[in-house]
Amino acid sequence: MLTKATEFDTELKELADQAKALSHPARLTILRFLAAQDTCICGEIVEALPLAQATVSRHLKVLLEAGLIDVTQRGTSSCYCVAPDAVGKLHLRLRGFFNEVEEGGRTAAC
C-alpha cells in the first residue's frame, strides 16, 4: 500500500542512538580499555589515547550519556568503569536486530 511513514520506530531510534555511541574509535578503545583494566582512572585513559585531555573527556561524556559506562570520584580523580547491565542490554538489542536482518536476508529476491 506504500503509505508514507511520518516518523521512525522508537525502538530503532534508540538503537541508532546507542550505535552512534559506538561509532567512534576513541569510544570503542575506551570501552575495551576499561574492560581490560582493573583500575580505570581518567588520566590513564587519556594516556592511552592519541587525543587531548579535553577531547577524551568529551568522549567519556558521550559514553556516560549513553549509559555504557559509570563514574565515581576518588579525590580529584575520576574512576570510570563499564556499566555491565547497559552493555549487556545493548548487546542483546543488537543481536535481536541482526537476527531479524539475517533471517530475512536469506530469502531476499535480488
Add this chain to the structure above:
Amino acid sequence: MLTKATEFDTELKELADQAKALSHPARLTILRFLAAQDTCICGEIVEALPLAQATVSRHLKVLLEAGLIDVTQRGTSSCYCVAPDAVGKLHLRLRGFFNEVEEGGRTAAC
C-alpha cells in the same frame, strides 16, 4: 607505563565505521525493511520512510559504501537487498567486541 598512542587500532577504526552506518534510524529501518520484503525497489523504500527521495538515496549510498547492502538495476528501477555476508561479518565482529567488553566488565574494580 602510560605511553601515549599515536593512532587508533585498525580493527576498532573499521568497527567504528560500520557502527556509524548503523547510527541512523533511517538506515536501520532500511535494513529491516529489506530483510522483511521479497522485493526491494528503491521507490518502495522511499515510500516507507518519512524522508525525501534524495535523502533516502543518500542513506542507501551510505549502506552501500559500508557494504551492508547490494544493488542491481532492473530497467529504470534500482533493486536493493541486504548483503548477507557483510551483515553476518559485522554481527560477528560486534559479538567479538561485546564479549571482550563484557568479560572484563565483570572484574572491574569500581
Add this chain to the structure above:
DNA sequence: GTACTTAATCGAATTTATACGATACAACGA
C-alpha cells in the same frame, strides 16, 4: 593559606552529517 594535580567545561575552529528542492539522466511506453 599557597602551590600542585586532576579533570570538567568553555570558546572557537573545523569537519562531517543530514536534509531537501532542483536538476540530470537513463529506460520505458505511447
Add this chain to the structure above:
DNA sequence: TCGTTGTATCGTATAAATTCGATTAAGTAC
C-alpha cells in the same frame, strides 16, 4: 520521437560532531 517514470546527483542550508587550547573548579600536600 516525446513525454513519463524512477533514481542518482548537485547545490545549498543547517545542524551535529570532533578537536584542542585555555580556563575553571575541586581536592591534596606543603
